[in-house]
Amino acid sequence: xxxxxxxxxxxxxxxxxxxxINYPQTYPxxxxxxxxxxxxxxxxxxxxxxxxxxxDSDACHFNYLRVYNGIGPTRTEIGKYCGLGFQMDSLIxxxxxxxxxxxxxxxxxxxxxxxxxxxTTDKSDLITCLDNASHFSEPEFNKxxxxxxVIPFADISGTIPHGYSDSSSLCMAGVHAGVVSNILxxxxxxxxxxxxxxxxxxxxxxxxxxxGLLSVSLFTFKTSGCYGTLGxxxxxxxxxxxxxxxxxxxxxxxxxxxxxxPERARLKRPGPPWAAFTTDGxxxxxxxxNKEKRITGIITTGSTIVEYYYYISAYRILYSDDAQKWTVxxxxxxxxxxxxxxxxxxxxxxxxxxxxxxxxxxxRVNPLKWHQKIAMKVExxxxxxxxxxxxxxxxxxxxxxxxSTGRAPKLTMPPPPQSNNDFSMQTDKTTSxxxxxxxxxxxxxxxxxxxxxxxVPVLVMVFTTLILILVCAWHWRNRKKKAEGTYDLPYWDRAxxxxxxxxxxxxxxxxxxxxxxxxxxxxxxxxxxxxxPTILQTESAEYAQPLVGGIVGTLHQRSTFKPEEGKEASxxxxxxxxxxxxxxxxxxxEPLPVTGPEYATPxxxxxxxxxxxxxGVSSISTFKATGNQAPPIVGTCNKLxxxxxxxxxxxxxxxxxxxxxxxDSSVELVYQVPQSMxxxxxx
Numbered sequence: 001x002x003x004x005x006x007x008x009x010x011x012x013x014x015x016x017x018x019x020x021i022n023y024p025q026t027y028p029x030x031x032x033x034x035x036x037x038x039x040x041x042x043x044x045x046x047x048x049x050x051x052x053x054x055x056d057s058d059a060c061h062f063n064y065l066r067v068y069n070g071i072g073p074t075r076t077e078i079g080k081y082c083g084l085g086f087q088m089d090s091l092i093x094x095x096x097x098x099x100x101x102x103x104x105x106x107x108x109x110x111x112x113x114x115x116x117x118x119x120t121t122d123k124s125d126l127i128t129c130l131d132n133a134s135h136f137s138e139p140e141f142n143k144x145x146x147x148x149x150v151i152p153f154a155d156i157s158g159t160i161p162h163g164y165s166d167s168s169s170l171c172m173a174g175v176h177a178g179v180v181s182n183i184l185x186x187x188x189x190x191x192x193x194x195x196x197x198x199x200x201x202x203x204x205x206x207x208x209x210x211x212g213l214l215s216v217s218l219f220t221f222k223t224s225g226c227y228g229t230l231g232x233x234x235x236x237x238x239x240x241x242x243x244x245x246x247x248x249x250x251x252x253x254x255x256x257x258x259x260x261x262p263e264r265a266r267l268k269r270p271g272p273p274w275a276a277f278t279t280d281g282x283x284x285x286x287x288x289x290n291k292e293k294r295i296t297g298i299i300t301t302g303s304t305i306v307e308y309y310y311y312i313s314a315y316r317i318l319y320s321d322d323a324q325k326w327t328v329x330x331x332x333x334x335x336x337x338x339x340x341x342x343x344x345x346x347x348x349x350x351x352x353x354x355x356x357x358x359x360x361x362x363x364r365v366n367p368l369k370w371h372q373k374i375a376m377k378v379e380x381x382x383x384x385x386x387x388x389x390x391x392x393x394x395x396x397x398x399x400x401x402x403x404s405t406g407r408a409p410k411l412t413m414p415p416p417p418q419s420n421n422d423f424s425m426q427t428d429k430t431t432s433x434x435x436x437x438x439x440x441x442x443x444x445x446x447x448x449x450x451x452x453x454x455x456v457p458v459l460v461m462v463f464t465t466l467i468l469i470l471v472c473a474w475h476w477r478n479r480k481k482k483a484e485g486t487y488d489l490p491y492w493d494r495a496x497x498x499x500x501x502x503x504x505x506x507x508x509x510x511x512x513x514x515x516x517x518x519x520x521x522x523x524x525x526x527x528x529x530x531x532x533p534t535i536l537q538t539e540s541a542e543y544a545q546p547l548v549g550g551i552v553g554t555l556h557q558r559s560t561f562k563p564e565e566g567k568e569a570s571x572x573x574x575x576x577x578x579x580x581x582x583x584x585x586x587x588x589x590e591p592l593p594v595t596g597p598e599y600a601t602p603x604x605x606x607x608x609x610x611x612x613x614x615x616g617v618s619s620i621s622t623f624k625a626t627g628n629q630a631p632p633i634v635g636t637c638n639k640l641x642x643x644x645x646x647x648x649x650x651x652x653x654x655x656x657x658x659x660x661x662x663x664d665s666s667v668e669l670v671y672q673v674p675q676s677m678x679x680x681x682x683x
Contacts, residue, residue: 010148
């Protein structure tokens with residue numbers, strides 16, 4: 001970098017940004033500047049202009065930009081450029097790993113100058129610091145941001161995780177979000193979505209985002225996800241693992257001691273913070289994470305109490321594995337300790353990211369500048385680290401990749417302050433904030449992230465499958481219960497179950513199966529009235545319960561037995577059993593509808609060919625008697641026989657089976673006895 005015509009300049013090992021002096025204002029007369037750019041041997045350089053506005057009234061004689069291959073006397077010219085509002089859409093590529101850019105200005109009236117970015121040629125998606133989301137139509141895209149995009153003339157609105165306004169500079173927002181480094185540059189993965197009515201302002205990585213109003217769209221960044229809190233706020237880190245060099249203590253109005261101990265340094269916790277008793281550069285707050293973690297950032301606040309306007313405006317970070325040997329955090333390729341931008345007031349949060357991340361168990365915050373007193377609350381950001389110390393060597397190699405001297409970060413303790421004035425306690429204003437260019441790049445995804453990317457979906461699938469199985473089983477059970485119905489009989493009351501169980505019971509003798517019981521006229525006539533119903537009664541048959549409850553009338557009231565067609569209706573009005581009216585249950589047949597036939601068709605059987613069986617032989621009945629008593633039948637046979645004799649038709653016989661002789665005949669009448677009837681002996 002030569003002469004006095006150079007503006008904002010950041011020359012990184014793989015990318016960078018350069019502008020003319022006073023950009024975007026008019027560049028001065030009679031200035032000159034040369035930038036010498038070097039990248040890794042074997043690579044080439046590509047140059048892209050975001051803005052170009054150099055007066056050309058003298059045909060590029062006194063005002064121009066010239067690009068050379070190489071550095072020094074052996075360099076060769078690639079091109080000479082000038083023009084107001086000149087559009088240079090194509091990239092300028094070198095033939096070697098070294099490039100010289102020269103800017104000259106003579107007497108002129110106007111012209112902003114230029115802004116250019118460079119990178120190695122393998123970064124085909126290079127953009128400049130002036131590009132914003134509205135320049136791209138894709139809903140998601142990847143671009144490469146050069147180093148040095150934290151520029152004073154660019155604005156951003158918004159913060160993470162809510163998003164940034166589409167008018168914000170992509171690369172500057174990437175630095176603010178902590179996904180790229182201002183020193184190194186890096187790749188960004190941008191996602192476009194619908195805008196929101198309001199964008200918050202915040203300070204992060206030495207970039208201040210402004211408040212913004214409604215925009216058509218917004219953008220966010222995809223990251224590795226290693227930005228979770230590590231336990232200060234939540235309490236995962238116990239009080240015993242938070243220590244400090246000293247603690248502020250003083251008595252209150254009641255005489256009790258107030259101590260702002262280290263465990264009070266938990267972010268977003270109500271109450272006072274941690275504060276150091278001594279205000280010098282040797283103070284520190286130490287956090288023990290219990291094991292090695294990948295630490296990607298830190299968030300700090302001041303006292304958060306309006307009566308105590310204390311905060312730290314600049315600090316360093318040290319880390320260790322054993323709390324004995326400490327390493328001061330440095331940016332890649334820089335031989336000086338990294339000074340982090342702290343708070344500018346007592347209550348607002350300020351975030352800083354570590355790129356590359358820190359792999360350590362112990363972390364110390366060493367305040368360098370503060371307002372009134374050293375006081376702070378803090379939270380660490382990061383994720384678990386379970387790969388082993390071999391990955392730490394990989395990060396060391398990353399450091400060495402960008403360190404031109406090949407020197408690794410040195411192990412050191414915080415140096416003593418040069419003078420007490422550096423840490424003087426001013427009550428009227430804050431100490432000056434150092435000029436800080438912070439780093440923020442997406443942490444490299446290592447093996448543990450890849451392992452988690454495989455295990456997490458598998459575990460989710462397993463738990464989802466178990467939940468689906470339980471839900472299906474629950475639904476199947478409910479449907480089964482609904483199918484059985486509220487009034488369905490238990491399975492042990494169903495006929496099918498009883499029939500299945502009968503095969504395990506003792507079988508009846510063959511002579512008792514399907515054998516009708518026959519009674520002679522004389523036997524029936526000699527039966528006493530109380531004996532006849534006893535013979536006709538039977539145990540419950542294998543039938544379902546009646547579907548129609550209630551008590552119906554006797555057989556002569558809408559009976560389900562109907563005489564043959566064409567006979568006198570008076571037969572249905574006579575009580576066949578010559579017994580008083582008695583209510584019985586129709587246990588197996590439902591009442592006929594009002595409009596339907598009133599009688600059932602009689603059953604006419606020819607029993608002439610059947611032999612007479614003893615009275616005590618049991619038979620199978622298809623009728624079931626209900627109630628405690630059956631209607632007496634003494635005298636019924638005589639009435640029925642009398643009616644049969646008086647009838648002229650031989651087809652309507654109700655007391656004598658078809659084909660049998662009349663009541664005067666000596667042939668015995670045959671009746672069926674209900675099933676399971678006990679043997680009846682006697683007259």
